[in-house]
Amino acid sequence: MSYRIGKPVLTLPLVTALLVISCKHKPPVTFVKDIAPLLYKNCSTCHRPGSAGPFPLLCYRDAAKRAKMLALVTFTHEMPPWPADTAYTRFAGEKVLTAGEVELIRQWAEAGAPLGDSAAQPPMPVFNYGSDLGKPDLVVRMPEAFQIKGDNSDHFMFMKIPFEIPRDTFVRAIEFVPGNRALVHHVNGHLIRYPFDKKKDVNDGEKIVDSQVFSVKELYDKLKIANDDGSYPLLKPSFVNYLPGVLPTMYPDGIGGFSLSRKNAIFLKDIHYGPSPVDTSDQSYFNIFYAKEAPKRPTLEMQLGTLGLSPVVPPLVIPPNEVKTFSTRIHAPMDMSILTINPHMHLLGKSFWAFAVTPAGDTIPLIRIKSWDFRWQYFYTYKKMVKIPKGSELVAIGVFDNTANNPRNPFNPPQTVQERNGSMRTTDEMFQFIITYLPYKEGDEKINLANSNGSANSH
Numbered sequence: 001m002s003y004r005i006g007k008p009v010l011t012l013p014l015v016t017a018l019l020v021i022s023c024k025h026k027p028p029v030t031f032v033k034d035i036a037p038l039l040y041k042n043c044s045t046c047h048r049p050g051s052a053g054p055f056p057l058l059c060y061r062d063a064a065k066r067a068k069m070l071a072l073v074t075f076t077h078e079m080p081p082w083p084a085d086t087a088y089t090r091f092a093g094e095k096v097l098t099a100g101e102v103e104l105i106r107q108w109a110e111a112g113a114p115l116g117d118s119a120a121q122p123p124m125p126v127f128n129y130g131s132d133l134g135k136p137d138l139v140v141r142m143p144e145a146f147q148i149k150g151d152n153s154d155h156f157m158f159m160k161i162p163f164e165i166p167r168d169t170f171v172r173a174i175e176f177v178p179g180n181r182a183l184v185h186h187v188n189g190h191l192i193r194y195p196f197d198k199k200k201d202v203n204d205g206e207k208i209v210d211s212q213v214f215s216v217k218e219l220y221d222k223l224k225i226a227n228d229d230g231s232y233p234l235l236k237p238s239f240v241n242y243l244p245g246v247l248p249t250m251y252p253d254g255i256g257g258f259s260l261s262r263k264n265a266i267f268l269k270d271i272h273y274g275p276s277p278v279d280t281s282d283q284s285y286f287n288i289f290y291a292k293e294a295p296k297r298p299t300l301e302m303q304l305g306t307l308g309l310s311p312v313v314p315p316l317v318i319p320p321n322e323v324k325t326f327s328t329r330i331h332a333p334m335d336m337s338i339l340t341i342n343p344h345m346h347l348l349g350k351s352f353w354a355f356a357v358t359p360a361g362d363t364i365p366l367i368r369i370k371s372w373d374f375r376w377q378y379f380y381t382y383k384k385m386v387k388i389p390k391g392s393e394l395v396a397i398g399v400f401d402n403t404a405n406n407p408r409n410p411f412n413p414p415q416t417v418q419e420r421n422g423s424m425r426t427t428d429e430m431f432q433f434i435i436t437y438l439p440y441k442e443g444d445e446k447i448n449l450a451n452s453n454g455s456a457n458s459h
């Protein structure tokens with residue numbers, strides 16, 4: 001009985017012997033069978049040309065030559081970056097490897113990174129570069145490029161991106177598209193809708209200001225954020241945010257959305273550029289998707305801690321050489337359905353924990369980050385909305401490490417670091433917990449949010 005012309009003929013006893021051997025040993029871990037699907041799902045969104053990862057992880061060669069390093073960074077959970085503890089709460093679009101998957105990568109590296117059956121290679125994922133949501137109705141570009149100095153340091157900027165439209169309009173979603181994918185690290189932006197007669201020229205003022213150099217008041221003045229009469233316009237907070245590898249948030253039909261007025265400005269209170277060894281630039285843009293009608297259930301936002309509704313207790317002052325714990329708490333003003341949360345601290349953050357305690361004394365877990373990582377400040381969207389009964393106490397607890405053991409400590413030797421008028425400087429601290437929610441409606445807990453945010457990494 002011959003299997004293939006030109007190949008040695010396998011006799012029946014030999015085949016049986018081979019079968020016995022392969023039953024005793026598990027089939028070898030190969031790139032094609034085991035590793036490629038893992039990388040495509042959890043790594044390639046960031047590890048592809050022009051994205052934030054320092055090298056691509058798209059084909060066998062990319063992975064095989066770094067097999068040992070992949071095994072190491074997945075074992076230490078440094079990669080994929082996902083600070084939230086999945087044993088505590090689960091979110092849409094999580095990028096996490098199971099212990100079994102980490103072990104597969106280890107075995108594969110140990111075996112010399114075998115390819116496997118090259119004919120069975122899974123297709124490489126295809127990525128969208130212009131938009132992950134489709135064809136936008138409006139594209140708003142940064143009015144000028146930001147020149148990034150090749151000084152190998154991070155840059156944290158404030159930006160104002162004004163735009164005018166012919167009439168008031170409803171919006172379903174907004175998407176930030178980085179111009180320089182390798183360097184734009186994170187973005188958090190508010191929307192300013194100027195009352196038509198209160199701001200003559202939305203294009204007034206500077207557009208880009210270094211948030212580490214000036215006070216918040218000086219920054220607002222330079223960008224000319226105020227109305228013409230000196231009063232401040234209302235902000236829609238955090239209406240756009242971005243991290244590499246995360247898709248823009250789009251809640252299910254009927255949830256979320258907002259309106260634009262004729263005169264608007266996108267106000268980036270935080271755009272973080274990673275270090276670059278060479279001079280370069282960025283001109284990012286925003287894709288805006290209109291809605292046919294007014295949002296049925298616009299989302300609300302509640303901010304605890306720094307600049308928020310509830311104070312940080314004790315006041316956020318972290319003495320040198322101390323690890324210190326702070327908390328902030330507030331009562332739920334109504335039955336709430338929580339969609340998305342965002343914990344925020346700066347470089348001294350060590351851990352973050354948030355939960356709710358209901359009037360009946362039950363604890364509802366919200367998020368636990370055992371090891372805070374300043375670089376990965378996700379807006380975490382739950383897979384299903386979390387119901388918080390009216391009167392529950394929402395609690396956030398933050399631990400800050402102001403010792404020399406904290407490798408991110410901006411001061412050496414450590415100095416007193418505190419909250420200063422909501423200063424965004426990375427060398428000042430903040431402790432915030434931002435909650436996006438809806439007034440609860442029967443059945444909210446059953447609505448699937450899994451596709452709302454970051455869940456698709458290839459399509």
Ligand code: HEC
Nearest residue numbers: 042043046052053054069070073074079080081095244245
């Ligand atoms: C959300 C984006 C993102 C995802 C997802 C991601 N990476 Fe990374 N990775 C980065 C960035 C950015 C760096 C650069 C190092 C840094 O700044 O932390 C990096 C660095 C690395 C490094 C070099 C680490 C070092 O110490 O030099 C390895 C190896 C790596 N990633 C492997 C992986 C693997 C394997 C996966 C999937 C299991 C993965 N990454 C998923 C963004 C990502």
